[in-house]
Amino acid sequence: MSGGRPINPRGTRYEKVEFPVFEFPVVGKARYSYTTGEALGRFLAGLKEGKILGTYCAKCGRIFVPPRIYCSYCFKEVDGWLEAKDEGVVVTAVMSYISATRARLERPVAVGVIKLDAPGRQFDDHFFPGIMHYICGASEDDVKSMRIFGARVKAKWKRPEQRTGSISDIECFEVVRP
Amino acid sequence: MTGRNLNFKHRVAVVGAGLTLFRSRLLETPQELAWLAAKQALDEAGLTLKDIDCVVIGSAPDAFDGVHMKGEYLAEGAGGIHKPTIRVFVGGATGVFVPIAAWWHVASGLCKRVLAVAEEKMSHAAKPHTQYVFRYIWDPIVEKPLNPNLIWIFAMEMHRYMHKCGVKKEDIALVSVKNKRNACGHPSAQLCMPNITVDDVLKSEVLVWPVQLLDISPTSDGAAAVVLASEEEARRITDTPVWIKGIGWTLDTTHWTNRDLAYPEYVRRAAEMAYRMAGIDNPRKQIDVAEPYDPFDYKELHHMEGLGLAKKCEAPILTREGVTQRDGDLPINPSGGLLGVGNPIAAAGLMKVAEIFWQVRGEAGERQVKKPVYTGLAQAWGDLMQAGTVIVMGI
Amino acid sequence: MRRIKHFPEVMEIEAYIYTAGPVGTKWLEALRAGRLTAARCPKCGRLFMPPKRFCPYDFEEVKELREVEPVGVVETYTVVERDFYGEPLRERKVLAFIKFPDVEGGLIHYVKTDNPQMGMKVRPKWREERRGLVTDIEYFVEI
Secondary structure, three states, X not given: OOOOOOOOOOOOEOOOXXXXXXXXXXXXOOEEEEEOHHHHHHHHHHHHOOOEEEEEOOOOOOEEOOOOOEEOOOOEEOOEEEEEOXXXXXXXXXXXXXXXXXXXXXXEEEXXXXXXXXXXXXXXXXXXXXXXXXXXXXXXXXXXXXXXXXOEEEEEEXXXXXXOOOHHHXXXXXXXXX | OOOOOOOOOOOEEEEEEEEOOOEOOEOOOHHHHHHHHHHHHHHHHOOOHHHOOEEEEEOOOHHHHOOOOHHHHOOOOOOOOOOXXXXXOEOXXXXXXXXXXXXXXXXXXXXXXXXXXXXXXXXXXXXXXHHHHHHHHXXXXXXXXXOOOOHHHHHHHHHHHHHHHOOOHHHHHHHHHHHHHHHHHOOOOOOOOOOOOHHHHHHOOEEEEOEEHHHEOOOOEEEEEEEEEEHHHHHHHOOOOEEEEEEEEEOXXXXXXXXXXXXXXXXXXXXXXHHHHHOOOOXXXXXXXXXXXXOEHHHHHHHHHHOOOOOOOOHHHHHHOOOOOOOOOOOEOOOOHXXXXXXXXXHHHHHHHHHHHHHHHOOOHHHOOOOOOOEXXXXXXXXXXXXXXEEEEEO | OOOOOEEEEEOOOOEEEOOOHHHHHHHHXXXXXXXXXXXXXXXXXXXXXXXXXXXXXXXXXXXXXXXXXXXXXXXXEEEEEEOOOOOEEEEEEEEEEEEOOOEEEOEEEEEEOOOOOOOOEEEEEEOOOOOOOHHHEEEEEEO
16 A cells, blocks of 8 residues: 555645735725514514514414524414513533634623523423524623523614614623622 | 335445645646546556546535536536536535435436546635625615624524523634644644644634634635445446445525524434435444544534434533544544635535545554444535535445 | 715825846846847747746746747727826827747737738837836837
């Protein structure tokens, strides 16, 4: 058996591009205007009013937050809208030391997935109404020790005049301290 | 013996494979990278471009190379001019989806010898940082306004897995150590680290706790290629064709905040599909070597469980006991995986398929696992925690 | 129920840095030196401009660059009247596909002429200061 494969893989590595210079700045950023559709349109309007709205499928019993107008499991239209509570339980949380551009943040932020309460319903871990958001009131140690898992959190809303109809109308989900 | 539920017109085999170097910055243009890998695969199979009748190309988001229809752009370098050529794309799962699509071409009887090429040039999207391209992955309405960094999702999944299974970072770091050391036997490897220890991983920069710098695979440029042939052709080309015994692929919802992150359901379903085809009902015993997708160290454990190679929450125990080392009972990622060899998104999965091909033939050199290999598995995963692709190969 | 119908967003990569590859880089260096070259396949002898690292017919590696006489022929052309944003240009521009004898491919470039013709013979007008880009040729003029 001759030497292992691949034999002499090729490629020319380089460190910095000195010459030729082919840097193309993206001139005029492409601006998008996403249509929110039936479901998210109402979801965002609800956020402006300080409510978290969802849809439900009567056939399988699932509740969708963020809402959709179809149940992707039964493949039919949902049966109606409901209001989920703006509080719930932390399903998973992490501590970010870097920003979206990978720069170091001055102060780390906690982020996680929150399983929201819905009136009269229980959910297991398999499928539940949940959203990603910032978590405030949690220390680095709360996250590293995993104490934050299962903690109860409640939405901290911006003032009504500051809301624009966006997920950031909620500043963060605050840990509920007894 | 093995019962196959499905009848195909033609059995399909892999008869050659090729790889370029994987590095963070390669000078070659995307077509040239595709050509380097394709030429090596053809040479290994003893074929020329004229012998190929169909071409399948795999490449991940156009936003990396910075060219529209980036797959078709590669056609010249992948031998796809004036031939039936298609490009497939399922995010990171593309690398294993490329041979799956190539399998369709041959199994249907439509093509006899197919060249399958995957390429990625991530270094083109240079400013502010290649990772920035991943911002397109988020839901623009309910997630992007929060200014997320991609690593958040992996950190959340990793932390949930750690919480559910009671796994410590030390156990997960063992995977990074194993793979970055394994990579030293791979000629294309970007990150061979022969002396890396668990301590090194735990002391590396914390990006998004619990994810640290040495838990992650690098961004890379690179290309890979394989040649597939029908049974008749394969026996003419080589004495040791490696048969494709099973394929599977599955997609899950992009609403990843609505489901349990501790277990990859989409991998399980894709694996089930492949195992059913291959007649495998006890993967832990019937798979001799596996290359699950490992862009992060915890992902190897996560996917091992999804593939049924370990029971839920058992994968870290197997790793700790050395079962997944090259000389262990179930070697995992003997190539060094994405953590060690590199992660040019689409080419990485195909690199794993090439590894299984060479392992089955006994041609993996230093990386050859100790136990005899009859059946191997490669798996890839992509997009927003959704797409799973699996391929089972052997003799 | 009220709906918020649109959500604005901006796509964000700031800049791409493309590389020309090993043979492409040599070709650009030749341009900077004021020479027009084409890549030659060792097997079939075909010449390619812009250069290719591999021959798409034989799949053989191409390493050699041969100098090409700077006499091109206009294969086809178009007259550009408006700029990228749709505003009328001050001066009309002629954009042509210029082929060179025995070379596969050719160059897309401007031709400075008031009377463009198919089959017109042209030669490059080089810039004084060259950087290793296709624009080191300012435009082509009729011979």
